[in-house]
Amino acid sequence: MTSKGKPLPLHDTLRDLALLRASSVDLSGLVNNETAPSQSSGGVEDVEESTTQSYAFVREARTVLRMHNSGDMQKQAARIEKVQEELVDVLRSLSG
Numbered sequence: 001m002t003s004k005g006k007p008l009p010l011h012d013t014l015r016d017l018a019l020l021r022a023s024s025v026d027l028s029g030l031v032n033n034e035t036a037p038s039q040s041s042g043g044v045e046d047v048e049e050s051t052t053q054s055y056a057f058v059r060e061a062r063t064v065l066r067m068h069n070s071g072d073m074q075k076q077a078a079r080i081e082k083v084q085e086e087l088v089d090v091l092r093s094l095s096g
Contacts, residue, residue: 016058019065 020027067073 016061019061
């Protein structure tokens with residue numbers, strides 16, 4: 001995306017930043033420490049790549065949040081716990 005492209009919606013950007021802050025994500029760990037921004041020789045290409053990666057990250061984060069909010073994760077966790085309990089019962093009956 002170029003600088004003349006459509007800007008990110010402010011509401012979505014603020015929500016994403018709030019979610020990152022609430023989840024205690026350390027953004028400094030995501031930045032490549034080997035080169036400072038002023039030392040970057042790629043210029044526009046680096047910005048394009050960074051923007052593309054940023055969009056991919058936001059897309060994945062929103063997908064994960066949708067999954068979390070839909071309750072699918074809790075259903076899967078309950079199913080796993082049930083299977084674990086059944087396996088413990090089987091082991092007890094085999095060893096008893």
